[in-house]
Amino acid sequence: MKQAVHFGAGNIGRGFIGALFSNSGYHVTFVDIADQIINQLNEQKSYQVILATDQQETTTINHVSGLNNMTQEQEVIEVITNATYLTTAIGPNILPRIAPLIARGILERVYQTDEPLYVIACENQIGATNILKEHIFDNLDEDTKERLAGKVFFFNSAVDRIVPIQKNNTSLDVLVEPYYEWVVETEAVIPHVEGMTTVKELAPFIERKLFTVNTGHAVIAYLGYLNGKSTIDKTLADEAIVNQVEATLKETGDYLVKQYGLDKEEHGKYIQKIIDRFKNSHLNDGVTRVGRAPIRKLGPEDRLVRPATEAQKAGLPYTNLAKAIAAALLFDYQEDEEAVKLQTMIKESGIAKVLSEVSNLPEESEITQEIMKQYDALK
Numbered sequence: 001m002k003q004a005v006h007f008g009a010g011n012i013g014r015g016f017i018g019a020l021f022s023n024s025g026y027h028v029t030f031v032d033i034a035d036q037i038i039n040q041l042n043e044q045k046s047y048q049v050i051l052a053t054d055q056q057e058t059t060t061i062n063h064v065s066g067l068n069n070m071t072q073e074q075e076v077i078e079v080i081t082n083a084t085y086l087t088t089a090i091g092p093n094i095l096p097r098i099a100p101l102i103a104r105g106i107l108e109r110v111y112q113t114d115e116p117l118y119v120i121a122c123e124n125q126i127g128a129t130n131i132l133k134e135h136i137f138d139n140l141d142e143d144t145k146e147r148l149a150g151k152v153f154f155f156n157s158a159v160d161r162i163v164p165i166q167k168n169n170t171s172l173d174v175l176v177e178p179y180y181e182w183v184v185e186t187e188a189v190i191p192h193v194e195g196m197t198t199v200k201e202l203a204p205f206i207e208r209k210l211f212t213v214n215t216g217h218a219v220i221a222y223l224g225y226l227n228g229k230s231t232i233d234k235t236l237a238d239e240a241i242v243n244q245v246e247a248t249l250k251e252t253g254d255y256l257v258k259q260y261g262l263d264k265e266e267h268g269k270y271i272q273k274i275i276d277r278f279k280n281s282h283l284n285d286g287v288t289r290v291g292r293a294p295i296r297k298l299g300p301e302d303r304l305v306r307p308a309t310e311a312q313k314a315g316l317p318y319t320n321l322a323k324a325i326a327a328a329l330l331f332d333y334q335e336d337e338e339a340v341k342l343q344t345m346i347k348e349s350g351i352a353k354v355l356s357e358v359s360n361l362p363e364e365s366e367i368t369q370e371i372m373k374q375y376d377a378l379k
């Protein structure tokens with residue numbers, strides 16, 4: 001049986017990427033640090049993916065097993081030597097931590113076989129696979145790096161499927177939205193995976209997705225949180241917030257249309273389709289999950305700051321994006337490590353300094369001034 005090794009047996013791992021591999025005839029070895037999930041995978045050897053619809057259609061995912069990357073390093077190295085695909089959905093901040101073990105697997109592999117290995121990071125981050133590749137290369141000697149040519153391929157990708165935190169965290173089963181899209185950047189003909197699309201140039205796809213799905217989601221999450229709402233769908237019952245989301249996505253949309261020559265009307269329909277996906281009440285998707293890790297989300301290349309800086313460069317409006325950034329700065333959820341850290345930073349240094357450190361926005365910049373204005377208004 002063909003082998004896929006997937007790092008991160010969480011919501012996207014089990015509910016999306018791992019499920020596509022299994023449905024395409026692969027055995028999927030999930031690698032994770034959560035012993036409970038690993039043990040259950042090895043005992044049950046299957047789980048269910050349940051669609052968040054009235055009918056709750058269910059698919060059984062077979063041919064799965066698990067390994068712990070902290071305690072079973074040798075076994076992980078062995079599956080890497082035998083795999084066709086190596087994928088991740090672990091969180092962008094974790095990529096540097098798993099890279100040394102992946103490097104050891106690749107090192108072993110390239111001296112054993114010429115069979116190609118395809119490495120794809122499935123994270124909400126532009127160029128995530130390139131970043132993972134850099135971390136892997138930091139752990140390889142020059143000779144091995146040269147040997148990788150023609151044997152190990154690194155492809156960036158964009159992943160789109162909403163998978164909320166699961167109600168029952170003692171079960172492997174995963175509730176997912178029906179919609180999904182996995183776009184991988186390559187011109188090569190690669191082994192077929194049902195549900196994966198390949199494209200020559202990923203930039204328009206990942207930017208369209210990140211600056212519509214993820215920007216829109218973030219706006220709802222941060223405004224919902226500030227307004228005392230618990231979930232995304234409940235937040236969208238507030239017409240004023242829907243208007244704010246639409247106004248923000250109009251700003252990212254204007255940038256995307258200008259940058260990539262998208263059809264304005266088509267893009268407008270895409271925005272509405274995304275907002276409808278957010279309204280799915282079966283997902284029961286918490287605003288604190290969608291708003292999680294605000295320091296990462298305020299990064300210069302991420303869903304809020306990058307479209308604002310790009311809009312400014314293009315002479316387009318960005319006031320609503322500035323408001324979204326201000327709302328993110330007010331996300332003071334105590335259970336989120338980054339939210340707590342961000343609030344401490346704001347208390348110690350003030351907004352302008354934090355935006356310069358976290359978002360790479362110069363303290364005197366027009367964007368920073370606009371965010372500060374919006375911050376004071378929201379506060």
Ligand SMILES: NC(=O)C1=CN([C@@H]2O[C@H](COP(=O)(O)OP(=O)(O)OC[C@H]3O[C@@H](n4cnc5c(N)ncnc54)[C@H](O)[C@@H]3O)[C@@H](O)[C@H]2O)C=CC1
Pocket residue numbers: 007008009010011012013031032033034069089090091092094097098122123124159160161162163164
């Ligand atoms: N949930 C969603 O709807 C979507 C998530 N994504 C992206 O997918 C990635 C994963 O997100 P989720 O699946 O939602 O998160 P999750 O928290 O459900 O899953 C992450 C998994 O990684 C594991 N993990 C954490 N640190 C680890 C380490 N050092 N070594 C091994 N395993 C480790 C955790 O135990 C967990 O099982 C993120 O980059 C996210 O942005 C992308 C599209 C949709």
Ligand SMILES: O=P(O)(O)OC[C@H]1O[C@](O)(CO)[C@@H](O)[C@@H]1O
Pocket residue numbers: 124159160161162163213214215217218289290291292293
């Ligand atoms: O997974 P992140 O990057 O923390 O952000 C949450 C976002 O990612 C998703 O999980 C999937 O795209 C969305 O639900 C949300 O926009």
